[in-house]
Amino acid sequence: MAGLDILMGGMLTNIEIFLLVFVRMSSLFIISPIFGRRNVPSIFKIGFALMVSVILMNVVELPVNVNLYSIYDFSIAVFKEFIVGLVLGYVGFVILSAIYLAGQLIDTQIGFGIVSVIDPVSNIQVPITATLYYGLTMVIFLTINGHHMLIDAVVRSFNIIPISTAVFSQGMTPQLIQIMGMVFIIAFKISAPIIAAALICDVALGILSRTMPQMNIFFVGIPLKIVLGLVVVMITIPAFISIVSFSIDNINEQTNTVMNLMAPQKVGSF
Numbered sequence: 001m002a003g004l005d006i007l008m009g010g011m012l013t014n015i016e017i018f019l020l021v022f023v024r025m026s027s028l029f030i031i032s033p034i035f036g037r038r039n040v041p042s043i044f045k046i047g048f049a050l051m052v053s054v055i056l057m058n059v060v061e062l063p064v065n066v067n068l069y070s071i072y073d074f075s076i077a078v079f080k081e082f083i084v085g086l087v088l089g090y091v092g093f094v095i096l097s098a099i100y101l102a103g104q105l106i107d108t109q110i111g112f113g114i115v116s117v118i119d120p121v122s123n124i125q126v127p128i129t130a131t132l133y134y135g136l137t138m139v140i141f142l143t144i145n146g147h148h149m150l151i152d153a154v155v156r157s158f159n160i161i162p163i164s165t166a167v168f169s170q171g172m173t174p175q176l177i178q179i180m181g182m183v184f185i186i187a188f189k190i191s192a193p194i195i196a197a198a199l200i201c202d203v204a205l206g207i208l209s210r211t212m213p214q215m216n217i218f219f220v221g222i223p224l225k226i227v228l229g230l231v232v233v234m235i236t237i238p239a240f241i242s243i244v245s246f247s248i249d250n251i252n253e254q255t256n257t258v259m260n261l262m263a264p265q266k267v268g269s270f
Helices: 002-013 015-027 042-056 071-110 128-143 146-160 172-211 217-235 237-262
Strands: 116-119 124-127
Touching: 015 042, 015 071, 015 146, 042 146, 071 124, 071 128, 071 146, 071 172, 071 217, 071 237, 124 128, 128 146, 128 237, 146 237, 172 217, 172 237, 217 237
Parallel strands: none
Antiparallel strands: 116 124
8 A cells, every 4th residue: 555655646746747647558559459449438549548658657757848837838848748659559460451451452352342231340441361360460469478578668767758758750761661661571571472373273274264165164263262262361361370470570670670760869850
């Protein structure tokens, strides 16, 4: 109880620091993997962000050159903290976008392009293959403690980017564009074997239709491409796990790069 009293007392004494820490922590939960999902109760998100913020506010110091006494300065500080947490969550969100794109590319090639299912969590239509890949990705993400990586990134960000000192330099834009480009690179790596198999199947069916014109190529080709695509998907699951694991590990490196670009020693301003 004594420890709790100390924490609560410190929170009331430095309420402005607590609010800014809480904003940065809570903004991580908007689009980040695991925490940003709709099936995670809002009360859990708020409670977890509140708990971490209470712990961090006793070790986070307000820079001496920062003035938060006016409502204008405090509003700017809140906005900066929100953007910092949002950017850190965006880096982790890239991997999920790549999974959905890969599933869409695969389904289009093997004949599932017109079929989609409603994801009750995100409330959007997702490809069938993307649903399988997304489930595997979440298992891999939790297995290698990717959720710990996200929390650790936010905690470390207070040392690299002190409260209300974030700057948004010109290097931020190309870096975020590069991270967005990773979506297409990862999606192509995942879907390339299936796309190649579907292309070979189309060539073989084209040759077959020329040599045997009486054969109903659509009657044979559609189920053949589906079976072939599903077989290749199952065969390439180990490669998929390796690609996803490497991409998740790369999140930490990309997060450090983004935080260094937002650090106050960089040239640029908000």
